[in-house]
Amino acid sequence: MATAGAPRRFCRCACFCSENLYVARYGLHVRFRGEQQLRRDYGPILRSRGCVSPKDFQQLVEEDEALAPEFLAAAEYSTSPGAEFEGLLQRLETVSGEKRIYRVPVFTAAFCHALLEELEHFEQSDMPKGRPNTMNNYGVLLHELGLDEPLVTPLRERFLQPLMALLYPDCGGGWLDSHRAFVVKYAPGQDRELGCHYDNAELTLNVALGKAFTGGALYFGGLFQVSVCDPGGRAWGSRKCPGVEHVVGQGILHRGGQLHGARPLGTGERWNLVVWLRASAVRNRLCPMCCRKPDLVDDEGFGDGFTREEPTTVDVCTLT
Numbered sequence: 001m002a003t004a005g006a007p008r009r010f011c012r013c014a015c016f017c018s019e020n021l022y023v024a025r026y027g028l029h030v031r032f033r034g035e036q037q038l039r040r041d042y043g044p045i046l047r048s049r050g051c052v053s054p055k056d057f058q059q060l061v062e063e064d065e066a067l068a069p070e071f072l073a074a075a076e077y078s079t080s081p082g083a084e085f086e087g088l089l090q091r092l093e094t095v096s097g098e099k100r101i102y103r104v105p106v107f108t109a110a111f112c113h114a115l116l117e118e119l120e121h122f123e124q125s126d127m128p129k130g131r132p133n134t135m136n137n138y139g140v141l142l143h144e145l146g147l148d149e150p151l152v153t154p155l156r157e158r159f160l161q162p163l164m165a166l167l168y169p170d171c172g173g174g175w176l177d178s179h180r181a182f183v184v185k186y187a188p189g190q191d192r193e194l195g196c197h198y199d200n201a202e203l204t205l206n207v208a209l210g211k212a213f214t215g216g217a218l219y220f221g222g223l224f225q226v227s228v229c230d231p232g233g234r235a236w237g238s239r240k241c242p243g244v245e246h247v248v249g250q251g252i253l254h255r256g257g258q259l260h261g262a263r264p265l266g267t268g269e270r271w272n273l274v275v276w277l278r279a280s281a282v283r284n285r286l287c288p289m290c291c292r293k294p295d296l297v298d299d300e301g302f303g304d305g306f307t308r309e310e311p312t313t314v315d316v317c318t319l320t
């Protein structure tokens with residue numbers, strides 16, 4: 001029998017890194033213990049989805065490792081008892097301590113490659129496509145690709161949430177409950193740069209997927225909420241501040257309100273996965289876009305991440 005008032009420790013299950021792994025190339029969730037088990041349990045379904053030759057299989061085993069070991073280690077540390085901000089910092093690169101911008105490898109190169117292939121197939125298809133956001137004209141919304149639930153939701157819930165809770169507890173890092181995930185694409189003749197802006201998000205993850213390109217570095221200024229009240233602080237618009245270069249597979253973590261933009265692409269094509277992470281507990285009080293109490297309008301799916309209590313419905317038949 002449990003003793004009343006005994007201290008409790010929250011734990012996680014060891015299946016964290018082996019159960020329910022998503023293989024983007026074949027649109028399948030798998031349990032992974034090793035190559036033999038994978039072949040035994042998933043051979044027929046994988047073959048039916050085009051994983052036929054030994055080379056396909058080898059590629060799959062490599063791709064199964066979608067998440068970079070550094071990211072797994074940082075997330076695992078963040079969920080461990082007694083985890084602290086300082087300890088997590090040792091597992092990340094601090095891009096700017098003052099601006100609270102961090103970098104960590106998120107995806108393996110093999111996974112970035114497989115995801116890019118999926119994105120290009122989708123782009124060439126005649127499936128209906130929306131724009132990633134009001135600023136980028138080219139790219140893909142992850143939910144249109146069917147990757148929101150299998151890829152982004154687990155990424156947010158299992159890995160990003162514990163990490164963000166330690167890094168940004170004051171910005172809803174521990175209360176993330178929805179996201180908007182999209183891939184932005186820059187190429188000659190298409191979008192080439194992105195003006196300075198703030199995100200409709202409490203926190204943002206931006207992961208470089210490739211391909212080979214020059215230019216396109218991110219630049220960061222001050223906080224939007226501070227700058228709008230301080231026109232003198234708008235030096236962020238100047239392109240003098242040092243840029244943050246992209247490294248394939250690596251993610252940049254920043255606050256959504258941190259003003260930022262992307263410098264012009266030189267050559268090649270740049271694709272980045274951007275996840276706008278939202279905490280309704282924060283935004284329900286103050287809309288990050290208009291800095292006022294949100295004027296809520298019904299929407300589809302996660303909407304823009306605000307929530308409202310549904311009015312309780314009363315069954316009139318029971319009233320008679």
Ligand SMILES: O=C(O)CCC(=O)C(=O)O
Nearest residue numbers: 184194199206262272274
């Ligand atoms: O071009 C990029 O990688 C940045 C994109 C971005 O900041 C955004 O879409 O909010």
Ligand SMILES: [Fe+2]
Nearest residue numbers: 197198199260
């Ligand atoms: Fe942005």
